[in-house]
Amino acid sequence: MARPEINRSGEMEVFTRVVEHGGFSAAARICRMTPSAVSKLVARLETRLGTRLVNRSTRAFQLTPEGCAFFERATRILADIEDAERNAGAGEQPVGRIRLNTSASYATHILAPILPAFLERHPGVTLDLVQTDQIVDLLAERTDVAVRAGPLKSSSLVARKLGETAMVIVAAPAYLARFGEPKTLDDLDTHRRLGFGYVRTVDGWPLKQGDETIVVPTVGRVQASDGEALRHLALGGGGLARLAAFTVRADIASGRLVPVLEHLNPGDREAFHAIHIGQGGPLPSRVRALLDFLGERGKVG
Incomplete structure (x- = not known):
């Protein structure tokens, strides 16, 4: 008997919408599906993976540790797919939106003078700059790159030192x-x-x-x-x-x-570091371009 075709990227996209919007009903509206169809899709995904991704109740929705790990990987994979599709029509020029989170001090004294050069170098990139001195959850805030001061805690984040x-x-x-x-x-x-x-x-x-x-x-x-x-x-x-x-x-x-x-x-x-999610795997070209630029022009001394 032929094995039914599995649309893995489609499953990942629906699952990430469930996580990002906090439940099946909200994700269903975004994906133009019924809540029951979204719920069944996530259940099928869990069965295929052999692990529970979310804990469900009538009032609560919570990711399991396995669900958190899958969400992180799925988000990166979907970003890579989007990046590949865009680059196919734009050569190797980085394109797309970058969400950059950093302190007001770094933004004012380091970034502001150099960002025009970055945007001129990469006309296909748009930048969403968020300023806060407090540590943010890159995954929850949908942040591509964060520039942070101080010692780094052990985590799944990858860091590039920008000086001290x-x-x-x-x-x-x-x-x-x-x-x-x-x-x-x-x-x-x-x-x-x-x-x-x-x-x-x-x-x-x-x-x-x-x-x-x-x-x-x-x-x-x-x-x-x-x-x-x-x-x-x-x-x-x-x-x-x-x-x-x-x-x-x-x-x-x-x-x-x-x-x-x-x-x-x-x-x-x-010390200052530019940090991003991942463990050295492939990065979208727009994120890699920003990291390279910060390493070249965004040094702190």
Whole structure:
């Protein structure tokens, strides 16, 4: 008896729609199918794979670990298919949309000056730039590439290092004229220490105390969700801020900001990486083009 033909890419597309839209009914509307047909298709897929992909109930929908892994691989495969079809009609020129997630500081000081050159080099590419300092789930946010600072956690993400930056505590001259320049750790008790409004790997300022390094908490009246907001607060005389050196280099050179407590700076550096989903497998040409461009022009120093 002949084996029925299996439309694997079609199954993957329906399954990914179920995950992305949170259930069978929503996916059915997108795919122009009935909810029962979508449910049966997913059930057939589970039977063929020999594993449960989703846990179902009347009110809840949850991916199993196997379902998460299959969704990740299916998403990449469908992107590769789309990329191959587009490239067939456009030669080897990268085409399509790239969703790039990065911090406001990196976007402002590194990306903004160079992105026009990238878009001119690749006219078939469109860019969706999302700015946030907080870590996002690339899979859930449908993100192709994220640029992140700090140590990388062990995961299924692939990283390309974009360099590293020193850290520096700065303040506006007007703030220092009003409150004085701190010279010791004890002096910080009387200063406004601007910080982030979310938990970071090191939740405070590492500073030298003799032969040791201690972490001084930020206890100012203002917290912000990204480094660029802290920079503007510091520029406005709002307090002391510890920021990546590349974000305040021009401000220091112009005298808008002044480094303080440099003799207590432990010399720690923060690494930047461009990360994407996968383990070194084939990438859509548009994503590969962006990664290559960032490695060439998007370095942090």
